[in-house]
Amino acid sequence: MSPTSPTSSSLNAARRARDLAELERHPHVDVLVVGGGVTGAGVALDAASRGLSTVLVERHDLAFGTSRWSSKLVHGGLRYLARGQVGIAYESARERDVLMRVTAPHLVRPLPMVIPVHRGTGLARALFVRAGAGAGDLLRLLAGTPGTVLPRPCVLNARQTLRLLPGITREGLLGGIVSFDGQLVDDARLVVGLARTAAREGARILTRCSAESVTADGAVLRDETTGRTIPLRPRAVVNATGVHADQLDPHVRLRPSRGSHLVLDGSVLGRPSAALTVPIDGGTSRFVFALPQPDGRILAGLTDEPVDGPVPSVPEVPDGDVDLLLAQISGPLETPLKRDDVLGSFAGLRPLVYGAGASADLSREHAVTVSPNGTVTVVGGKLTTYRAMAEQAVDAAVRAHGLPAGSCRTRSLPLVGAAPHEELDALDAPRRLVARYGTEAVGVLAEADADPTLLTPVVRGITGAELRFAVRHEGAMDTGDLLDRRTRVGLVPAERSAAEDAAARALDAAG
Numbered sequence: 368m369s370p371t372s373p374t375s376s377s378l379n380a381a382r383r384a385r386d387l388a389e390l391e392r393h394p395h396v397d398v399l400v401v402g403g404g405v406t407g408a409g410v411a412l413d414a415a416s417r418g419l420s421t422v423l424v425e426r427h428d429l430a431f432g433t434s435r436w437s438s439k440l441v442h443g444g445l446r447y448l449a450r451g452q453v454g455i456a457y458e459s460a461r462e463r464d465v466l467m468r469v470t471a472p473h474l475v476r477p478l479p480m481v482i483p484v485h486r487g488t489g490l491a492r493a494l495f496v497r498a499g500a501g502a503g504d505l506l507r508l509l510a511g512t513p514g515t516v517l518p519r520p521c522v523l524n525a526r527q528t529l530r531l532l533p534g535i536t537r538e539g540l541l542g543g544i545v546s547f548d549g550q551l552v553d554d555a556r557l558v559v560g561l562a563r564t565a566a567r568e569g570a571r572i573l574t575r576c577s578a579e580s581v582t583a584d585g586a587v588l589r590d591e592t593t594g595r596t597i598p599l600r601p602r603a604v605v606n607a608t609g610v611h612a613d614q615l616d617p618h619v620r621l622r623p624s625r626g627s628h629l630v631l632d633g634s635v636l637g638r639p640s641a642a643l644t645v646p647i648d649g650g651t652s653r654f655v656f657a658l659p660q661p662d663g664r665i666l667a668g669l670t671d672e673p674v675d676g677p678v679p680s681v682p683e684v685p686d687g688d689v690d691l692l693l694a695q696i697s698g699p700l701e702t703p704l705k706r707d708d709v710l711g712s713f714a715g716l717r718p719l720v721y722g723a724g725a726s727a728d729l730s731r732e733h734a735v736t737v738s739p740n741g742t743v744t745v746v747g748g749k750l751t752t753y754r755a756m757a758e759q760a761v762d763a764a765v766r767a768h769g770l771p772a773g774s775c776r777t778r779s780l781p782l783v784g785a786a787p788h789e790e791l792d793a794l795d796a797p798r799r800l801v802a803r804y805g806t807e808a809v810g811v812l813a814e815a816d817a818d819p820t821l822l823t824p825v826v827r828g829i830t831g832a833e834l835r836f837a838v839r840h841e842g843a844m845d846t847g848d849l850l851d852r853r854t855r856v857g858l859v860p861a862e863r864s865a866a867e868d869a870a871a872r873a874l875d876a877a878g
């Protein structure tokens with residue numbers, strides 16, 4: 368058998384060229400979505416699945432912006448509940464349920480999150496946290512998420528706590544409080560899954576293509592690979608450019624905030640199987656986390672620092688953030704972390720909204736606004752709630768421009784690769800692949816049918832077959848796309864260097 372043939376969801380250079388040529392001939396479309404992060408990809412899927420002709424343009428690559436720099440948690444909304452924002456809390460829990468049970472069961476797993484409790488430190492806080500965990504569980508129940516999908520919180524004794532978190536200080540350990548949330552195998556894969564599902568529904572997904580200008584009369588796109596400009600006549604434009612949203616719509620005012628994470632090897636925390644949750648400064652409302660990843664690494668994060676001035680396209684982690692996180696995570700550890708333990712680091716910018724004109728509902732943590740020229744902007748929020756945000760943005764575009772749309776279908780529309788767990792469990796493919804590709808894991812393996820050496824791991828289990836699949840079906844156009852977004856090899860610079868040749872070979876072979 369040869370590699371899998373392109374399908375209606377496959378994104379690749381040939382499809383991109385065809386779509387661009389088609390747009391030059393026929394520039395009239397219903398919806399132009401600007402931005403290929405989780406929000407824009409979600410909007411493109413929502414619009415296309417309502418029967419609207421849809422184009423998404425992304426200046427760089429899918430998930431190039433904030434969407435790949437998250438903590439990868441699918442939140443249940445507990446912290447909103449703590450602030451009395453019951454509506455948002457419920458929305459978050461409901462969206463978590465949709466992701467875990469319908470749209471992307473292959474990409475999201477339950478993650479135990481443990482706060483260890485030591486003698487003399489924070490028993491009152493532990494009781495508070497236990498009460499919060501109970502409230503969070505109520506949200507789970509209200510959202511209809513069964514305990515088989517997301518277990519109930521409980522109190523652990525010292526031995527159980529150490530089993531989950533072997534690296535914490537033993538002396539004086541009384542136990543721990545465990546609660547469960549969702550964890551994405553990889554945030555960038557959610558974005559790629561959304562974009563490909565949108566493509567399956569008929570959307571044109573154009574990476575390396577920016578929106579240069581958007582006015583009431585139309586938009587001007589620029590093909591970043593050739594410099595060519597392409598005029599477009601969309602009936603509606605949705606601005607989903609995250610921290611860049613104020614550039615396309617000056618009515619939106621943002622106050623970006625930097626969140627940094629460190630990449631550590633699991634061994635430095637004794638290979639934990641739960642997230643270590645550390646209250647900051649002994650409080651009960653802010654925490655840092657050491658989050659175990661499916662590949663054995665740990666992401667330790669995160670900071671929250673306001674950023675002034677021009678927004679960089681790839682934010683850097685300042686030394687101060689590294690020192691702060693090492694000190695905070697080390698608090699409950701037997702052996703404090705050191706600089707040498709840091710294998711890599713990354714930072715993302717939160718697109719926090721602090722003004723968006725009269726129509727913004729800022730209590731939602733995201734804003735959907737319509738500017739005087741008719742551009743709909745959707746900004747802020749969370750990865751977890753992308754679907755609800757997309758639904759509201761498309762509703763706003765339909766209302767503002769009288770678009771001929773059906774009703775929203777995304778709540779019951781599984782993404783490419785999604786299937787119930789029984790079906791995923793029965794797939795004849797390595798579990799690591801199933802967790803990242805779902806039912807498409809079989810197609811990834813088929814890339815190696817003619818050349819079994821493609822199944823030899825390049826680095827950390829990632830194979831040439833995955834790299835080829837990414838070029839042929841997932842729209843990867845260069846080594847950066849392959850190593851930094853379709854796979855996350857690039858999170859550790861030394862491993863990125865080791866994988867560059869294999870990435871170049873995959874591009875040559877598929878080209």
Ligand SMILES: Cc1cc2nc3c(=O)[nH]c(=O)nc-3n(C[C@H](O)[C@H](O)[C@H](O)COP(=O)(O)OP(=O)(O)OC[C@H]3O[C@@H](n4cnc5c(N)ncnc54)[C@H](O)[C@@H]3O)c2cc1C
Nearest residue numbers: 402404405406426432433434438440578609626715750751
């Ligand atoms: C550190 C951190 C941790 C987080 N952790 C979590 C978490 O654990 N769980 C959770 O639910 N949420 C989390 N969030 C929030 C979540 O990551 C963001 O809300 C979300 O990713 C924003 O996605 P977006 O699509 O709106 O923006 P982005 O992902 O930034 O996408 C915007 C895209 O627009 C493109 N673009 C900009 N201008 C143009 C143009 N003119 N033409 C074409 N393209 C353009 C950019 O290249 C970019 O790719 C976290 C955020 C941060 C910063």
